[in-house]
Amino acid sequence: MGGSVKMVEETLKLAYGEDSKFIKDKRIAAVQALSGTGACRLFADFQKRFRPDSQIYIPVPTWANHHNIWRDAHVPQRTYHYYHPESKGLDFAALMDDVKNAPNGSFFLLHACAHNPTGVDPSEDQWREISYQIKVKGHFPFFDMAYQGFASGDPERDAKSIRIFLEDGHAIGIAQSYAKNMGLYGQRVGCLSVLCEDEKQAIAVKSQLQQLARPMYSNPPVHGALIVSTILGNPDLKSLWLKEVKVMADRIIGMRTALRENLEKLGSPLSWKHITEQIGMFCYSGMTPEQVDRLTKEYHIYMTRNGRISMAGVTTGNVGYLANAINEVTKSS
Amino acid sequence: MADSVFDHVVRAPEDAILGVTVAFNKDTSPVKLNLGVGAYRTEEGKPLVLSVVRQAEQSLVNDASRVKEYLPIIGLAEFNKLSAKLIFGADSPAIQENRVTTVQCLSGTGSLRVGGEFLARHYHERTIYIPQPTWGNHPKVFTLAGLSVKYYRYYDPATRGLDFQGLLEDLGSAPTGAVVLLHACAHNPTGVDPTVEQWEQIRHLIRSKKLLPFFDSAYQGFASGSLDADAQSVRMFVADGGECLVAQSYAKNMGLYGERVGALSIVCKTSDVAGRVETQLKLVIRPMYSNPPIHGASIVATILRDKDMYNEWTIELKAMADRIISMRHQLFETLKARGTPGDWSHIIKQIGMFTFTGLNSEQVAFMTREYHIYMTSDGRISMAGLSSRTIPHLADAIHAAVTRAS
Numbered sequence: 119m120g121g122s123v124k125m126v127e128e129t130l131k132l133a134y135g136e137d138s139k140f141i142k143d144k145r146i147a148a149v150q151a152l153s154g155t156g157a158c159r160l161f162a163d164f165q166k167r168f169r170p171d172s173q174i175y176i177p178v179p180t181w182a183n184h185h186n187i188w189r190d191a192h193v194p195q196r197t198y199h200y201y202h203p204e205s206k207g208l209d210f211a212a213l214m215d216d217v218k219n220a221p222n223g224s225f226f227l228l229h230a231c232a233h234n235p236t237g238v239d240p241s242e243d244q245w246r247e248i249s250y251q252i253k254v255k256g257h258f259p260f261f262d263m264a265y266q267g268f269a270s271g272d273p274e275r276d277a278k279s280i281r282i283f284l285e286d287g288h289a290i291g292i293a294q295s296y297a298k299n300m301g302l303y304g305q306r307v308g309c310l311s312v313l314c315e316d317e318k319q320a321i322a323v324k325s326q327l328q329q330l331a332r333p334m335y336s337n338p339p340v341h342g343a344l345i346v347s348t349i350l351g352n353p354d355l356k357s358l359w360l361k362e363v364k365v366m367a368d369r370i371i372g373m374r375t376a377l378r379e380n381l382e383k384l385g386s387p388l389s390w391k392h393i394t395e396q397i398g399m400f401c402y403s404g405m406t407p408e409q410v411d412r413l414t415k416e417y418h419i420y421m422t423r424n425g426r427i428s429m430a431g432v433t434t435g436n437v438g439y440l441a442n443a444i445n446e447v448t449k450s451s
Numbered sequence: 452m453a454d455s456v457f458d459h460v461v462r463a464p465e466d467a468i469l470g471v472t473v474a475f476n477k478d479t480s481p482v483k484l485n486l487g488v489g490a491y492r493t494e495e496g497k498p499l500v501l502s503v504v505r506q507a508e509q510s511l512v513n514d515a516s517r518v519k520e521y522l523p524i525i526g527l528a529e530f531n532k533l534s535a536k537l538i539f540g541a542d543s544p545a546i547q548e549n550r551v552t553t554v555q556c557l558s559g560t561g562s563l564r565v566g567g568e569f570l571a572r573h574y575h576e577r578t579i580y581i582p583q584p585t586w587g588n589h590p591k592v593f594t595l596a597g598l599s600v601k602y603y604r605y606y607d608p609a610t611r612g613l614d615f616q617g618l619l620e621d622l623g624s625a626p627t628g629a630v631v632l633l634h635a636c637a638h639n640p641t642g643v644d645p646t647v648e649q650w651e652q653i654r655h656l657i658r659s660k661k662l663l664p665f666f667d668s669a670y671q672g673f674a675s676g677s678l679d680a681d682a683q684s685v686r687m688f689v690a691d692g693g694e695c696l697v698a699q700s701y702a703k704n705m706g707l708y709g710e711r712v713g714a715l716s717i718v719c720k721t722s723d724v725a726g727r728v729e730t731q732l733k734l735v736i737r738p739m740y741s742n743p744p745i746h747g748a749s750i751v752a753t754i755l756r757d758k759d760m761y762n763e764w765t766i767e768l769k770a771m772a773d774r775i776i777s778m779r780h781q782l783f784e785t786l787k788a789r790g791t792p793g794d795w796s797h798i799i800k801q802i803g804m805f806t807f808t809g810l811n812s813e814q815v816a817f818m819t820r821e822y823h824i825y826m827t828s829d830g831r832i833s834m835a836g837l838s839s840r841t842i843p844h845l846a847d848a849i850h851a852a853v854t855r856a857s
Contacts, residue, residue: 155739168459168460183741190739258456289456306740319457326460328466333592335564340709341710
């Protein structure tokens with residue numbers, strides 16, 4: 119019920135570090151999960167069962183399914199400030215206030231990198247402050263890391279937030295997904311890990327995670343996990359993967375630059391620097407639902423009504439058309 | 452580091468069934484036998500990947516145009532259609548009238564869980580009646596889904612057969628509208644199935660009390676060797692125009708165990724209802740795992756859609772079923788020849804992967820200790836784990852267990 123052992127081993131190295139002492143000391147309870155969704159859900163069910171009085175703090179905005187997951191796990195939800203619409207960046211002061219004001223020992227959902235849907239990530243210094251304050255309050259940090267390697271092109275760099283928290287001595291949980299960074303979307307490959315005090319506790323926690331997985335799907339699908347363990351377990355394949363993930367990340371970063379430059383060349387009156395400041399798959403454009411509707415109706419451009427653009431859908435072939443359309447619907451605002 | 456917020460979490464007991472394999476693996480005896488988990492083994496005691504499955508996988512891998520994009524929440528459409536045809540029959544009125552919704556799920560377990568969650572949210576009766584005994588995971592699946600579990604009498608230890616009277620009484624006194632879990636064929640763990648006549652009586656009772664049948668079909672084709680014969684109970688219920696749920700698994704009959712391939716079908720009165728039900732199933736699935744895994748379902752669709760591959764599959768399936776039936780007969784004959792006390796005819800009367808031997812937990816423990824035979828403590832043995840070579844050893848162990856003094 120724990121899934122492919124090798125796959126989990128390699129996956130922990132990616133998140134915690136190749137030479138992580140936590141791995142060596144066997145302090146991590148980890149099971150293969152059904153991609154990021156399944157990992158979050160398993161953790162939410164575990165949280166409900168073993169900390170039944172706890173609640174989860176979720177950033178505003180977040181991936182819509184996060185709300186569904188914790189709701190179906192019957193864990194009460196609160197929100198914390200995250201996105202600052204005026205600057206199209208991080209509302210850091212309000213975020214810190216929310217961390218401070220939450221009751222001690224609350225659970226906080228953090229996007230490790232490439233926040234979905236905004237693409238806005240805390241800076242390293244901001245992460246350190248967040249980590250410090252979370253420690254002071256005794257909160258439990260749960261990381262959803264769906265884009266490791268896919269954000270900056272460098273998996274180590276994308277795991278920085280997690281490493282900061284580990285250095286600061288937090289016990290954390292992590293949901294990892296291979297949907298994007300290995301393109302294994304439909305194979306449903308991921309991992310849930312919980313850092314424990316010692317090996318004994320890790321064994322106990324792992325056994326309880328398996329108890330939750332068994333009445334849901336018994337054991338996870340082998341195929342995707344085998345692909346992952348084959349790649350990560352072979353130095354040549356792993357090295358090839360690192361190259362390929364960087365190519366994907368670079369193309370997206372290139373499209374961000376191209377979209378911003380195109381908009382600026384068109385003489386848009388608005389600032390579009392957030393396009394290149396945000397990171398990962400998505401750009402939170404700042405467009406209103408009405409503007410998005412116009413993009414769809416008049417230009418046949420499809421995106422979610424919160425103005426989130428999937429940069430992966432942008433190509434050198436369509437970036438000009440997209441920039442023109444965005445400019446047309448926003449220039450009078 | 453401060454005290455962990457999970458400091459109080461205790462180690463959970465090993466899963467009873469899978470725990471048998473864990474113990475088996477630790478044993479170093481050369482004569483050890485794993486009759487625990489319900490996975491098919493060849494005469495050589497090895498797992499079997501069906502030849503037609505390998506073919507299907509190869510063709511998938513060779514197809515460079517295939518991608519790994521997310522499936523829809525309800526899974527691979529072609530897989531869903533073909534699965535419904537497989538269990539209900541291509542000419543089923545429910546399918547013709549478009550009043551079945553079928554969604555791809557994670558094998559039988561996932562199908563049961565999604566169905567259970569749907570019922571807990573949308574059905575007026577939150578009680579599900581499950582047979583005594585049943586697969587160990589059933590009560591947990593339905594409890595976590597939000598239903599309350601009650602039992603109906605099923606197995607009669609005295610006859611090692613069906614407690615039909617008890618079954619009728621218990622379902623007869625269930626509240627109107629309660630959900631009833633039925634093993635479509637090859638009851639797990641007992642191998643005891645109702646006869647066709649008994650199924651008809653059960654159907655009549657269930658319909659007259661407006662109980663809602665939920666079939667667990669994990670062994671279609673694997674029990675008798677015939678896909679149609681093993682689907683008879685389900686089709687009987689669908690033929691009367693009533694509603695039901697069916698959880699299908701391809702773990703055993705296609706040997707796709709670890710790929711986690713299955714389907715949940717809900718047969719509704721009208722296609723309009725089926726359409727709305729489907730939209731609600733999506734809301735159950737999305738916060739659980741978003742969408743199901745592509746690989747296994749693609750293998751199934753590849754095989755079911757191709758006439759030749761389908762035929763090959765039925766042949767390989769029958770071969771597995773036949774080998775198991777042959778093991779039943781060999782074990783029975785061997786015990787008879789040894790003069791082992793007791794009536795062992797249930798071994799050949801029961802059907803499917805398992806035999807409920809009737810051995811008690813002390814006898815089982817004895818057999819494990821002295822003969823390195825691993826099985827669940829309820830006396831259930833997986834016939835698939837046997838071969839002509841190992842049957843004598845098992846017969847020796849059973850003989851010793853029932854004749855020893857204590």
